[in-house]
Amino acid sequence: MRILVTGANRGLGLALAQTGAERGHHIVAGVRDVRQGENKLSDFEFSKSVSIVPLDVTNEESVIRAANFVKEQFGSIDAIVNNAGILLERDKTIEELNLDQVQVSFDVNLFGPMRVVKYFLPLLLMGDSTTIINISSEAGSFDNAYGGDYAYAGSKTALNMFSQQLSKYVNGNNIQVYAVHPGWIKTDMGGESAPGDPNDTANGILELIENKRRIESKYVFIDHKGSPMPI
Numbered sequence: 001m002r003i004l005v006t007g008a009n010r011g012l013g014l015a016l017a018q019t020g021a022e023r024g025h026h027i028v029a030g031v032r033d034v035r036q037g038e039n040k041l042s043d044f045e046f047s048k049s050v051s052i053v054p055l056d057v058t059n060e061e062s063v064i065r066a067a068n069f070v071k072e073q074f075g076s077i078d079a080i081v082n083n084a085g086i087l088l089e090r091d092k093t094i095e096e097l098n099l100d101q102v103q104v105s106f107d108v109n110l111f112g113p114m115r116v117v118k119y120f121l122p123l124l125l126m127g128d129s130t131t132i133i134n135i136s137s138e139a140g141s142f143d144n145a146y147g148g149d150y151a152y153a154g155s156k157t158a159l160n161m162f163s164q165q166l167s168k169y170v171n172g173n174n175i176q177v178y179a180v181h182p183g184w185i186k187t188d189m190g191g192e193s194a195p196g197d198p199n200d201t202a203n204g205i206l207e208l209i210e211n212k213r214r215i216e217s218k219y220v221f222i223d224h225k226g227s228p229m230p231i
């Protein structure tokens with residue numbers, strides 16, 4: 001399958017690109033800094049199965065150019081993983097909160113996936129059975145609200161709603177849509193003390209894309225093993 005991964009130069013995105021290529025897929029690796037992407041992705045066993053494309057999800061022109069690149073090179077795509085995300089204003093109280101940073105968070109974590117879906121959906125619709133995965137977080141769950149992380153948590157809750165609405169919109173087109181909590185994983189964002197290995201999460205997400213997991217969930221918000229997440 002051909003799979004677009006945003007934020008593919010480090011963390012979970014890098015694990016998805018490398019694991020996906022190892023599993024026999026062709027990865028379109030969206031990165032903000034191509035040189036950094038090449039450093040990470042051009043020197044491993046399956047690097048021939050990776051195409052690096054410049055992609056800043058906050059820049060609509062950049063998203064359009066990436067979609068045009070995929071259309072010209074491959075004609076269509078089988079899956080999108082909206083992985084790029086940022087965690088700003090952690091632990092700030094409402095009195096301390098910098099609202100510009102809240103806007104930036106929504107621009108990357110919510111509007112980013114919306115821009116990508118807007119311009120890549122026509123390429124997904126060309127396939128027989130395709131997938132959109134929006135990488136969410138348990139922080140976006142009402143059940144897990146812990147009295148902070150206004151920027152990150154709010155943007156992920158909204159991403160869950162976008163995913164649910166989108167799944168209804170594409171219903172009947174053989175496109176599966178999920179908002180996936182990847183677990184607390186060891187990345188720059190997750191930190192050193194995180195228990196999870198991004199490669200395990202990446203394998204779980206690829207199994208979802210490969211339709212190897214039976215999903216029994218009323219809503220599209222699930223974890224990387226396919227279990228329902230609390231709304």
Ligand SMILES: NC(=O)c1ccc[n+]([C@@H]2O[C@H](COP(=O)([O-])OP(=O)(O)OC[C@H]3O[C@@H](n4cnc5c(N)ncnc54)[C@H](OP(=O)(O)O)[C@@H]3O)[C@@H](O)[C@H]2O)c1
Pocket residue numbers: 006007008009010011012013031032033055056057058082083084085086108135136137138181182183184185186187188189190191194
């Ligand atoms: N780590 C965890 O424990 C955890 C838990 C729950 C959910 N998540 C979610 O999992 C996803 C991946 O997180 P991670 O832990 O791998 O984070 P990370 O290590 O901080 O990596 C974030 C990635 O997003 C990219 N990115 C940021 N802004 C971007 C933009 N405007 N356009 C394109 N790419 C952009 C970064 O690119 P640059 O290198 O150019 O900055 C980087 O590749 C995120 O959506 C995050 O919210 C993570």
